[in-house]
Amino acid sequence: MPPRGLPPCRMALLGMLLGLLASCFTFCLSHQNPFALTSPEKSGIKEAERKETTAEEELDSEVLEVFHPTHEWQALQPGQAVPVGSHVRLNLQTGAREVKLQEEDKSRSNLKALKKGKRLDINTNTYTSQDLKSALAKFKEGAEVESSKEDKARQAKVKRLFRPIEELKKDFEELNVVIETDMQIMVRLINKFNSSSSSLEEKIAALFDLEYYVHQMDNAQDLLSFGGLQVVINGLNSTEPLVKEYAAFVLGAAFSSNPKVQVEAIEGGALQKLLVILATDQPLPAKKKVLFALCSLLRHFPYAQQQFLKLGGLQVLRSLVQVKGTEVLAVRVVTLLYDLVTEKMFAEEEAELTQETSPEKLQQYRQVHLLPGLREQGWCEITAHLLALPEHDSREKVLQTLNALLATCRDRYRQDPQLSSTLANLQAEYQALATLELQDGEDEGYFRELLGSINSLLKELR
Numbered sequence: 001m002p003p004r005g006l007p008p009c010r011m012a013l014l015g016m017l018l019g020l021l022a023s024c025f026t027f028c029l030s031h032q033n034p035f036a037l038t039s040p041e042k043s044g045i046k047e048a049e050r051k052e053t054t055a056e057e058e059l060d061s062e063v064l065e066v067f068h069p070t071h072e073w074q075a076l077q078p079g080q081a082v083p084v085g086s087h088v089r090l091n092l093q094t095g096a097r098e099v100k101l102q103e104e105d106k107s108r109s110n111l112k113a114l115k116k117g118k119r120l121d122i123n124t125n126t127y128t129s130q131d132l133k134s135a136l137a138k139f140k141e142g143a144e145v146e147s148s149k150e151d152k153a154r155q156a157k158v159k160r161l162f163r164p165i166e167e168l169k170k171d172f173e174e175l176n177v178v179i180e181t182d183m184q185i186m187v188r189l190i191n192k193f194n195s196s197s198s199s200l201e202e203k204i205a206a207l208f209d210l211e212y213y214v215h216q217m218d219n220a221q222d223l224l225s226f227g228g229l230q231v232v233i234n235g236l237n238s239t240e241p242l243v244k245e246y247a248a249f250v251l252g253a254a255f256s257s258n259p260k261v262q263v264e265a266i267e268g269g270a271l272q273k274l275l276v277i278l279a280t281d282q283p284l285p286a287k288k289k290v291l292f293a294l295c296s297l298l299r300h301f302p303y304a305q306q307q308f309l310k311l312g313g314l315q316v317l318r319s320l321v322q323v324k325g326t327e328v329l330a331v332r333v334v335t336l337l338y339d340l341v342t343e344k345m346f347a348e349e350e351a352e353l354t355q356e357t358s359p360e361k362l363q364q365y366r367q368v369h370l371l372p373g374l375r376e377q378g379w380c381e382i383t384a385h386l387l388a389l390p391e392h393d394s395r396e397k398v399l400q401t402l403n404a405l406l407a408t409c410r411d412r413y414r415q416d417p418q419l420s421s422t423l424a425n426l427q428a429e430y431q432a433l434a435t436l437e438l439q440d441g442e443d444e445g446y447f448r449e450l451l452g453s454i455n456s457l458l459k460e461l462r
């Protein structure tokens with residue numbers, strides 16, 4: 001990347017910063033699928049944090065060509081810097097970053113992008129410390145590529161050019177770029193969302209941005225410290241389905257593996273509100289995100305699980321999965337139940353093994369009477385029928401749930417003629433697929449594994 005002009009090196013930093021803002025699209029998109037019910041989504045964040053710390057150690061102030069935007073979208077070439085206040089977007093069709101001069105009416109297009117599940121356009125000249133840190137990480141990546149092919153002398157120069165982050169912040173300030181802390185950003189977003197003068201678009205955009213921050217545990221706890229969490233919980237009461245949907249999106253991220261926030265949410269009435277949404281007529285996208293928030297709230301929190309059962313949560317979920325055209329929700333519901341059943345089992349096993357785990361927690365789990373409730377309310381049958389779904393991964397989840405419920409549901413399974421014929425069909429299907437897999441040299445294949453759990457289930461039901 002040979003430098004062509006010689007603008008001030010600050011321009012270069014800004015260019016990198018904008019580069020990062022575009023790359024933020026990818027990062028945020030990776031958080032778009034909030035339905036990984038069984039795995040917390042923190043790993044991506046940790047990865048980013050790790051990168052940030054190393055990035056601050058070495059810096060290069062590369063000189064970049066400055067791009068002059070017009071009122072039309074123009075593709076930005078790698079290495080070009082963009083003046084403050086330009087409107088930058090990632091063209092998701094071509095993968096190119098595009099730039100134009102900033103215009104006023106942007107909320108409409110923002111909402112459109114939002115509804116398609118894409119990251120908002122970035123058109124503010126307020127950058128965050130998060131952005132700055134990631135920009136530095138990006139910077140480092142670029143420098144690495146270069147140093148692998150360039151000489152050592154250049155690396156030494158990079159070291160000399162290293163400057164502490166405080167100095168960089170000063171540079172950004174001189175550029176009239178304000179660095180906000182995550183807390184300040186969250187307060188600003190909550191105020192935007194809570195303000196009666198904000199439009200629906202602005203409220204949704206605020207929630208959408210907020211979700212990015214609350215993935216971090218500390219941020220989610222800060223959110224509750226200034227009353228922001230309750231504001232988002234109250235958002236579940238909104239008459240606008242989109243507000244419900246995006247409030248649940250934020251809550252799902254905030255609850256995830258964050259006991260302090262989970263406790264506060266229960267006290268703030270989040271559980272009832274989530275269940276009310278699931279029990280009433282709402283658009284499917286809203287229900288998906290609400291179900292995700294419910295999962296995050298219940299997981300590893302036996303007290304919430306007790307309340308869930310007391311409030312008739314199982315009945316709510318049952319009517320949810322019995323609506324036609326909601327198979328995608330049904331599999332997620334069954335996965336949630338599987339998680340809860342196994343979680344309690346592990347807690348008991350662990351207590352037995354260590355004989356030291358806090359008996360209080362175990363007491364809590366003992367009061368979660370999940371399995372009898374599942375049996376009484378027909379979940380043995382509901383789960384068995386879901387095995388007829390066509391997708392392999394749905395079947396995989398259903399099979400693992402059938403296995404987890406085996407002790408509770410054995411007689412029900414045996415009395416279900418549809419289940420035994422489905423299992424026989426699947427056995428034949430996976431037998432064939434596993435043979436092909438073996439011919440391809442895979443002796444630990446996926447289909448073989450599925451066949452294994454079908455066989456063991458059939459054996460158990462004989």
Ligand SMILES: *[C@@H]1O[C@H](CO)[C@@H](O)[C@H](O)[C@H]1NC(C)=O
Pocket residue numbers: 190191194195226227228231
């Ligand atoms: C949200 O708005 C209400 C009423 O306008 C106000 O009483 C409350 O303090 C606001 N909450 C926050 C956290 O800003």
Ligand SMILES: *[C@@H]1O[C@H](CO)[C@@H](O)[C@H](O)[C@H]1NC(C)=O
Pocket residue numbers: 234237273276
């Ligand atoms: C939200 O709605 C529930 C019923 O769905 C109601 O009981 C509660 O008072 C409402 N809360 C607020 C803050 O409006």
